Amino acid sequence: MMQHSVIEISEKEYAKISQLVYNRFGINLGTKKQSLVMNRLRKVLLENNFNNFEQFYKYIQEDKSGVGLDILINKISTNLTYFARENEHFNYLQETVIPALRSTPKVSSEKAMRIWCAGCSTGEEAYTLAMVMRSAYKNTDNWNLGVLATDISARALEIAKTGIYSADNVKKLSDPAYKNGFIKVPGDKYQVQSEIQKLVLFRRLNLMRAEFPFQKKFHTIFCRNVMIYFDSETRKNLIKKFHQHLVEGGYLFIGHSESLGRDNPYFKYIRPAVYARV
Numbered sequence: 001m002m003q004h005s006v007i008e009i010s011e012k013e014y015a016k017i018s019q020l021v022y023n024r025f026g027i028n029l030g031t032k033k034q035s036l037v038m039n040r041l042r043k044v045l046l047e048n049n050f051n052n053f054e055q056f057y058k059y060i061q062e063d064k065s066g067v068g069l070d071i072l073i074n075k076i077s078t079n080l081t082y083f084a085r086e087n088e089h090f091n092y093l094q095e096t097v098i099p100a101l102r103s104t105p106k107v108s109s110e111k112a113m114r115i116w117c118a119g120c121s122t123g124e125e126a127y128t129l130a131m132v133m134r135s136a137y138k139n140t141d142n143w144n145l146g147v148l149a150t151d152i153s154a155r156a157l158e159i160a161k162t163g164i165y166s167a168d169n170v171k172k173l174s175d176p177a178y179k180n181g182f183i184k185v186p187g188d189k190y191q192v193q194s195e196i197q198k199l200v201l202f203r204r205l206n207l208m209r210a211e212f213p214f215q216k217k218f219h220t221i222f223c224r225n226v227m228i229y230f231d232s233e234t235r236k237n238l239i240k241k242f243h244q245h246l247v248e249g250g251y252l253f254i255g256h257s258e259s260l261g262r263d264n265p266y267f268k269y270i271r272p273a274v275y276a277r278v
């Protein structure tokens with residue numbers, strides 16, 4: 001029988017790789033994810049003929065194309081997501097946030113509603129937002145509606161752009177507003193309807209960027225289950241930037257297991273994991 005030598009990660013190698021992940025992507029792996037990192041990257045090392053993690057690290061450091069970093073983040077980031085996740089948020093958006101924003105003079109004269117889905121992973125959250133928007137605006141003509149959906153993982157964004165999902169992902173949706181948002185395609189899969197896909201623009205964006213390249217402010221930002229991977233300093237900086245990129249009175253939704261902290265001067269608490277810009 002053929003013997004495969006198993007590549008182990010040393011503490012020193014783990015320290016270097018986790019520091020790199022923190023510096024470039026803000027993701028704080030801490031000291032306990034050594035085996036997880038080793039298991040997620042081992043196959044990459046074997047496939048690309050690296051003998052050890054030190055060699056892989058060196059390659060990423062020296063590679064100017066960014067390909068090495070892409071490979072790393074595609075493997076390290078956790079992309080778990082699903083349609084209508086934490087669905088109370090979508091109900092609250094439709095029943096309270098959109099009507100409240102729409103009735104403000106500024107929004108109603110501009111006739112625009114822009115939502116940023118920051119850390120959109122494979123797209124389910126962004127498409128859910130688009131479905132909610134479409135349903136909230138079905139009788140409102142001439143509005144300019146859009147969801148900007150961004151993530152750092154190129155692999156996740158490739159899936160998102162297809163809008164094609166397995167039947168398992170879609171069949172468990174009970175709300176007709178979501179259920180009717182798909183068409184069946186070959187291979188027992190479902191594709192988000194083109195009318196809904198048109199509302200969503202996917203872009204690659206690192207939330208660690210010093211400045212975000214947006215010309216217009218958003219009415220609502222969803223950044224759910226992303227900041228849990230960041231440390232408090234990184235979170236603080238990002239929250240400040242979310243404030244800058246929201247219209248006055250705009251809303252920020254975060255994951256239900258997350259909090260902005262009591263002492264933040266930028267947002268006021270509305271209800272669990274929902275905040276309004278102050």
Ligand SMILES: C[S@@+](CC[C@H](N)C(=O)[O-])C[C@H]1O[C@@H](n2cnc3c(N)ncnc32)[C@H](O)[C@@H]1O
Nearest residue numbers: 025077080081119121151152153206207224225
């Ligand atoms: C667990 S998923 C959350 C997906 C979705 N928001 C939800 O709640 O279902 C976290 C996402 O954050 C992205 N992410 C992590 N660090 C990032 C960074 N520095 N910039 C942009 N996206 C990042 C990951 O690639 C991943 O897709």
